[in-house]
Amino acid sequence: MRIAIVYSSAKSGAWRDALAAELPDAQVDIWQPGYTHAVDFAVGWAPPPQFFAEQPRLRAFLSVGAGVENILSNPKLPAELPIVRVEDAGMGEQMADYCRYEVLRWMQRRDEYAAQQAAALWRPLPAAWRAEWPVGIFGLGVLGRKVATAFASDGFPVNAFSRSNSVGEPNVRLFSEARGVDQFEAFMRATRVLMIFAPLTPETRNKFDRKALQMLPRGAYVINVARGALIVDEALLELLDSGHLHGAALDVFHEEPLPRQHRYWTHPKVSVTPHIAAVTPIVPAARQMAAKIQQLVNDQPITGIVERSRGY
Structure with a gap:
């Protein structure tokens, strides 16, 4: 299983390390333009259209933030791709x-x-x-x-x-x-x-x-x-x-x-204040996301799936 961190932030390395610690059997990479591997799951925020265009095998995109409007507005977002929100996590x-x-x-x-x-x-x-x-x-x-x-x-x-x-x-x-x-x-x-x-x-x-x-x-x-x-x-x-x-x-x-x-x-x-009222805690959020990824792999139901018709 291959997972990509799609997050243009200095925290992308910390997200990769935390998720890799929770899923030791998975290959967790930081996505950058020019990345050629096909991934099964992606974790991040505000992915560029290029990412979705290059990833036909993607099974779900997990957002590191509670808001998902920057994902839903992506012109290349596949119509049936599940978008999953982080739920609280502190x-x-x-x-x-x-x-x-x-x-x-x-x-x-x-x-x-x-x-x-x-x-x-x-x-x-x-x-x-x-x-x-x-x-x-x-x-x-x-x-x-x-x-x-x-x-x-x-x-x-x-x-x-x-x-x-x-x-x-x-x-x-x-x-x-x-x-x-x-x-x-x-x-x-x-x-x-x-x-x-x-x-x-x-x-x-x-x-x-x-x-x-x-x-x-x-x-x-x-x-x-x-x-x-x-x-x-x-x-x-x-x-x-x-x-x-x-x-x-x-x-x-x-x-x-x-x-x-x-x-x-x-x-x-x-x-x-500069958008700091709630900063996603990486370790507990990565733990939550890892559990959801494992449930998806095992075809089990998960919470936090975005209803696109409602926008959340």
């Missing part, structure tokens, strides 16, 4: 911590206290309580579900919006597109901190435009750890400028790296 816990930090920073007014410290000003501000800070999880997949559970366990009121009538989590109020067109607006109006976890699909692209974001209560906040294109930047900035929204923590953007001239860099209500 990313959910990272995202929960990322969101916890931002919510607690806002709730405890730490930026205001930092400004008071700079001015040598001793002035206690009104206390905040978790019951007053309902969070809203948009996208109840593996990662969104993990964060919803974490915040519910922390004592926050948790709302979650799902496309389907999925099974809810304990202490999570579920809103579902399947239950009616009014569910999205009800979800937004019940939420003080919107957290975006949905995949990028034709249905979710620009989902959070001015009309949608204005459904949030005045003084609400936005956290986006999914994909930048789910938010209309101009709408978010307009509502931050007007005071309708009090803050945003953004880890993903329409264009990455974020252009130096973009207003997000200097906006006083925006926190920018």
Whole structure:
């Protein structure tokens, strides 16, 4: 069995070594242009069209990231080739911590206290309580579900919006597109901190435009750890400028790296991080992928297969 790592990153060697350790009987190579071997499975992200054109024997492509839009949009992607997502592997816990930090920073007014410290000003501000800070999880997949559970366990009121009538989590109020067109607006109006976890699909692209974001209560906040294109930047900035929204923590953007001239860099209500809310841990993810490859070899069912019609 031959496996190719198709990942234009300095981490490709680490992925090769980790996967080879899990599958010692397999030949694991790093794919580069000019590679002539036929492979059975590939692991990576955003493969070039050339790769698929040269690999007629390929049985499955396993993505090292949760998002797969850069694979599905490949013009040479074979119509019947299974695409398999990594499922959590430690990313959910990272995202929960990322969101916890931002919510607690806002709730405890730490930026205001930092400004008071700079001015040598001793002035206690009104206390905040978790019951007053309902969070809203948009996208109840593996990662969104993990964060919803974490915040519910922390004592926050948790709302979650799902496309389907999925099974809810304990202490999570579920809103579902399947239950009616009014569910999205009800979800937004019940939420003080919107957290975006949905995949990028034709249905979710620009989902959070001015009309949608204005459904949030005045003084609400936005956290986006999914994909930048789910938010209309101009709408978010307009509502931050007007005071309708009090803050945003953004880890993903329409264009990455974020252009130096973009207003997000200097906006006083925006926190920018460079797509680091959840970094795929190589060793546990390689272990998961190796298990799935072995199951596929043995004609056993696996989880994480992308439904192309849905885009995730």
